Amino acid sequence: MPLTDVQVRQAKPGDKPRKLSDERGLYVEIRPSGSKFWRYRYKIDGVENVYAIGEYPDIGLADARAERDRARALVKQGRHPSHVRRIERAKQQLANNNSFKSVALEWIGTKTNVSDSYRNQLLRAFTKNLFPYVGRLPVHEVTAAQLLECLCRMESRGATYYAITLCNWLSQMYRYAIRNLKAEADPAVALYGAFVRKPVEHSRAMTREDIARFRAGLSGYGGFRANTIALELLQLLFLRTVEVRRGRWEHVDLAAGTWDIPAELMKKKRRHLVPLPPRAIELLTELQAITGGGELMFPGLRHPNKPVDGSTFNRALERLGMKGFSCHDFRATASTHLYESGLFRSEVIEIQLAHAEENKTKKAYNHAEYLPERRAMMEWWQDFVLGCK
Template sequence: MPLTDIQIRQAKASDKPRKLSDERGLFIEIRPTGAKYWRYRYKIEGKENVFALGEYPEMGLAEARAERDKARALVKQGRHPSHVRRTERARQVVENKSSLKVVALEWIESKTGISDSYRDQLVRAFSKNLFPYVGKLPVRAVTAAQLLECLRRMEMRGATYYAISLCNWLSQMYRFAIRTLRADADPAAALYGAFVREPIEHSRPMSLDEMARFRQQVAGYGGFRANTIALELMQLLFLRTVEFRRGRWQDVDLDAAVWDIPAEFMKKRRRHLVPLPPYAVKLLRELHRITGGGLLLFPGLRHPDRPVDGATFNRALERMGMKGFTCHDFRATASTHLYESGLFRSEVIEIQLAHVEGNKTKAAYNHALYMPERKEMMLWWERYVMNSQKCKAQGS
């Protein structure tokens, strides 16, 4: 006859363990201590077994019967409930140690042949956009819908290109998780095509008119002075923005008028020398009074130990009224006008632009190659830039 909750509550302990049977193999065992434990008796291959369900009253009668029914379903499949429980617990232990955050950081650490800056970029991308939302979830349990929600947040703040990159990195991470037996599939693969990459706008050089307008805007700009100096130096030195942002004071010798950039901070991973013309030195001396107390030429305001955000200078350029141009256009501008001047050899221009030599049979790269000509060219370019309105009038 089935048990009732009153019977179980009122059942007293004796000097020996005793049992009260319910139905379909369920019974409760009452220990001499008064503790009461639910048990399920079953047979597989003619052998009797007992499966522990839980303790009363934490597990009530209705819950015990529900757990008994789950166990019966496994027995009908020829599976021991205790074996299934041990497997599930072991899997849960593994998954608790295999959250998306744990696996992502392990994947990033496992990547070889990448620069420290790229590794830092991966950590920042996951830390900012994924870890706060799905980082604690087992990597196996994260769904495509949850990942899409994270990437949509990026899209809403205008970081569509970044969201596409992160989606690709997620797929790489999930392939790593599959290889290490912590995931069965790649949910990020379902998101390919969910974001549309905006058309690429190639760099375009400034005309003399536009160069003159930029000089006028710089002179009247009332924003943060370090940003103004940055834009002027970008025009004069035409480095890549990422190389510029990583600049360190220890690499700048103002007395010798040279910026010696280590290979690890250059896109092409080659040491690069930048001859500094007089006005560039003057700007850097002024900048030193602003940021010279730290490591970086252009530190972030919130995190002085990190370079300024990549969009900062482009936003300053927009606020100056130079809409339609980006900082990368300074390189195209210098390249175009230097070539059109006819005064300098292409080898000199290309090496100062830090372009890779196409002829693989040539001798090893020499960072100081053509230095006298490069100094002359940088001085000419500074004068040309500073007198752009005058140059335009003279048609030079």
């Protein structure tokens, strides 16, 4: 007769272990201590074996029967249930060791042929956008739908281009996992085309009227003075925003009228010597009274040991009424008007813009050889912008 749950629950222990049989090889073993264990008796190749299912009441009668049925199906295939369980546990342990986060960190660690900044960018992207949601899951169990949800969060905050880039990085990581037998497929490949890159908005030059409007806005701007100085320096020196943000006082020589930016702080990784026109020296002298006590020219307000946030200057530009322009447009503005003036050689303009020079002959020139021409050009440009009214 099949057992009932009441029979199993009320069964009392004896002086010796005893058994209560259910059906199809299932029984419960009751020990003198009172512990009760489910067992399944079966035969393979004529040899009797016993499969330990688990302890009652952790495993109830219904669950014991379900596990017995699963074990019977394996026996019919000639497989020992205990062997299969050991294999499954080993696989699960391996999966736990190969979590999405651990494999991603392992892959990032293999990137020895890239710069530290690029490797840190990878780490930040995964840490912020993926690890909180799928980091603990076994890497081979993460689905395309789960990754899509993570990338959609990025798109919702306006980081579409970043989401596309991260999707490409995900595929690289999964190809690494597949090569190392930690995954069998790349779920990220199904997401290609899920996000559409917005049309590239190229820099546009300000007209004389735009320049006049900008300078009028500067005079009445009530925001943090260091930000106003940064905007005017961007216009006068047409450096890249990141190069101004990361500026350090040790590289500025106001007496000599130069800002000598080392290669590691330049986008193109080449030293850039900037001649300072009088108005720029005046602004930097004022700025020195504000931030000169530290190493950074434009420290963040919350984190003074780090440069000001990358969006700060663009937001200040918008508040000046220059909506539709970005700080990068100062470079396009200077380039356009300097070329239109016809007064300066192209190589002088391009060196001041810190552009890469393809011509090897021009590339061989030392910055100092151009310095007199560049200083004259920067003073002309200063007078030009100050004269736009």
